[in-house]
Amino acid sequence: MISEQARARIDEAISKLPARRGALLPALHIVQEELGHISPETARELGELFEIHPVEVMEVVSFYNMFYAEPQSRHHVYVCTNLPCSLRGARVLYEQLEAHLEVDENGNTADGRIHLGHEECLGACAYAPMMRVDDRYCEDLDLDKAKRALEELE
């Protein structure tokens, strides 16, 4: 269920835009922040709110990398493996982190704590290698520094 608070924030987003539908991306961000992913149930609720078919909601969800249709690990860790980062060792770091965290073939740790993946350029090219930990950037990394940043996660 979308909470009252989330509903209020979505209504505020709608009020700022010329067309209701424009607030769909903001709404998906708001709801996902609360619930972790967009379930069929949430898609149905959002569909009602935006007067569109739930399938259309899910089409939008699947178009964007930052929206998830499935339940997620508690934290997302993405190593940038685009060219500028790769030139400075990002792919080596990524493999080391895979081994360190002992992630499964989907990139998840067994305890549901971390999902490790790689991402395209995050706009931190001069501070490579780097990773995004949820909505935080960790830059100028080496393996030790990356490990320490991951230890802090609950």
Next chain:
Amino acid sequence: MLKVPYVTGYLTERFADDDFATLEGYERAGGYRAARKALTEMAPADVIELVKGSGLQGRGGAGFSAGLKWSFMPTDTDQPKYLVCNADESEPGSFKDRILLERGAHQMLEGILIAAWATGAEKTFIYIRGEYAHPARELQRCVDEAYAKRYLGENVMGTGFRHDVVVTRGAGAYICGEETGLLESLEGKKGQPRKKPPFPAQYGAFGMPTTVNNVETFSHVPHIVERGADWFRGIGTEKSPGNTVFGVSGHVERPGLYELPLGTRLDEIIFEHAGGVPNGRKVKGVIPGGMSMPILPAGQLDVPMANEALRERKTMLGTGGIMVMDDTTCMVRVACVITYFFRDESCGQCTQCREGTGWLNKIVNRIERGAGEPEDLAILVDIAGKMEGQTICAFADAAAWPVQGLMRHFRADFEAHIEHKKCPFSESFAL
């Protein structure tokens, strides 16, 4: 912590100062004077003429004249008009807009306000890439400050002009940087680019007349209003005036941002400013303007960083994101990384793009593995050629150009892989 540019100029010289990131501090440094001047002393048409006369080119990649674009906005319409600030910055190798947002949001907002006055826009949508959570918070804080001070909202600066600014976040899709993909995304849809015409000035955000400009483009505007077109034209080259914020990454001693005049030579940026290549290595190739732009070999770095000069070498300024690769770099691996990106990010609407990006990636991967055939090189060139100029948006061209550049200057790397049936560069970066 984001580092401020190593070389600064009028755009970034105060970025180290925390005070500058607040409205009060920005005003102490002379901020919002230009907007007040435009809104109280200049007619909208005069502002457009001034910006046209300054020669300011868009800094989002295509380099189109900002003033000319503003002049396309209809003046005889009852429809609401909008501006869009493109803060999607996702072109690999580009990271300048991020600092312009984090440390210079008021400067950009002032530019937006001036552009709004000039074009008669009632609202600006700032579309910021989803991963830029921290810059988005900084930006929202500055927007709130501007509202509190009546620099946004009703009756801006007591002039009766109304302007609203809405910050919206993307959600991780490179194609939403393309202006019509962005518009679709803003409307709550998949970010699939629109067929043009109609252009955004006729049919833009929510179907209304719209002008889209990049973060940096807006950031130059207050300075032009404050100091004049002649001052601006005195910086940079005749055809490409002003400074820009170059981002240097890859194999250099001092990767970072450098605000320098357009027309600064590429070798000066790499060797004098960024300290050259570490470990006594030599440059092998340089991508001069974000990943979509064709690479230049070591022998061609004596080029002024301005489109008129770069075009002669079959490349472009793009976003000014400079990626330096030393002589250990395998250019086939580079091709693998680049083509993977474009395959991954194609929105899939056009066959040439959807299929072409996949084929390019498959073939270069095969060559890297040592399983390439001699005819693969001709096939690569052929596919890339067929992707150009055929599609709804310029993404397919942007995917073809880097492959063409690599084939033009580093064909020998590809041939060596095919001949020896393996990658000859053991020291190059891992794949």
